[in-house]
Amino acid sequence: MSSRRISVWLVTGYLGSGKTTLLKHWLRDPALADAALVVNEIGEVGFDDRLLASAVDSAMLLSNNCVCCTGLPGLEEALTELWWDRLYRRRPTFSSVVIETTGLADPRPIIQAFGTVPFLQQRYALAGVLATASAPAGLALIEAQAEARAQIEAADVLIITKVDQADGAPLAAALRALNPRAALVSSAQASLAWPQVCALLDGAAGAAPAPSHAAHGHHHHAAARFVAMDAALSATALRAQIEALRDDRLLRIKGVVALDDGQRYTVQWAVGDPDITLAAFAGQAPALGLTCISSGPAAAQAAVPGHDHRQ
Numbered sequence: 001m002s003s004r005r006i007s008v009w010l011v012t013g014y015l016g017s018g019k020t021t022l023l024k025h026w027l028r029d030p031a032l033a034d035a036a037l038v039v040n041e042i043g044e045v046g047f048d049d050r051l052l053a054s055a056v057d058s059a060m061l062l063s064n065n066c067v068c069c070t071g072l073p074g075l076e077e078a079l080t081e082l083w084w085d086r087l088y089r090r091r092p093t094f095s096s097v098v099i100e101t102t103g104l105a106d107p108r109p110i111i112q113a114f115g116t117v118p119f120l121q122q123r124y125a126l127a128g129v130l131a132t133a134s135a136p137a138g139l140a141l142i143e144a145q146a147e148a149r150a151q152i153e154a155a156d157v158l159i160i161t162k163v164d165q166a167d168g169a170p171l172a173a174a175l176r177a178l179n180p181r182a183a184l185v186s187s188a189q190a191s192l193a194w195p196q197v198c199a200l201l202d203g204a205a206g207a208a209p210a211p212s213h214a215a216h217g218h219h220h221h222a223a224a225r226f227v228a229m230d231a232a233l234s235a236t237a238l239r240a241q242i243e244a245l246r247d248d249r250l251l252r253i254k255g256v257v258a259l260d261d262g263q264r265y266t267v268q269w270a271v272g273d274p275d276i277t278l279a280a281f282a283g284q285a286p287a288l289g290l291t292c293i294s295s296g297p298a299a300a301q302a303a304v305p306g307h308d309h310r311q
């Protein structure tokens with residue numbers, strides 16, 4: 001058994017900035033063929049891990065816990081468990097780990113953990129921090145959300161996504177101002193390949209410096225709620241339901257629904273997106289319905305006509 005430390009890639013970025021879509025693309029690269037995946041999500045119904053399960057065998061979900069603070073012990077436990085499972089061959093061997101944070105995570109406490117937690121220090125090496133920012137929404141989010149700025153500042157590689165939907169130049173200037181040492185690249189429709197990311201990391205100034213102290217709180221006060229949609233819907237009815245859910249506090253919608261054509265579809269929308277994105281869903285579906293993430297604790301109490309949100 002090699003004593004060489006296991007490389008860890010940390011993928012962060014604000015809600016709906018395209019992390020999972022890019023990650024699914026990257027996990028198909030031979031270099032990540034045996035990667036272990038740790039997915040952190042907010043909300044009681046996992047979604048990203050199901051989307052990524054088709055690309056990787058070794059997925060572990062840390063659900064309904066923001067790994068940036070309350071979930072940090074959970075992350076340490078997950079990485080410790082992964083390491084021992086690997087040693088005793090309880091799971092397929094892996095040579096690297098990819099961690100996808102929630103869109104609301106400040107990644108700095110995670111970065112710091114790799115330099116201060118003895119087990120993580122000895123067994124794992126943080127190889128790079130990758131942050132996504134959406135061209136349609138990024139500038140407004142960076143101005144409004146402290147977490148979005150923290151993600152940008154912590155990154156070794158900054159990826160401007162959805163440049164097919166909006167001009168990325170204004171966002172690029174803002175990202176450069178926040179983090180001049182990071183490599184900067186654009187991606188349209190998740191076209192950025194993993195070897196390109198590695199080349200950028202090799203050329204970047206090195207891993208993000210860990211802060212001297214991780215002063216951090218949940219500035220965002222976001223609330224996640226799950227809206228069950230058990231019955232098959234027409235596309236028109238689905239759009240009507242989503243319109244009923246949307247208000248000025250809504251940041252993100254994602255989930256799997258059944259339409260009346262007999263198929264299941266992923267539904268995604270984030271602030272800045274002109275419309276919802278529907279894509280055919282294959283594999284074991286989570287509970288049918290939509291997770292809605294909104295700013296403000298009062299959002300958790302919001303109701304939609306005709307739906308009972310009690311679980």
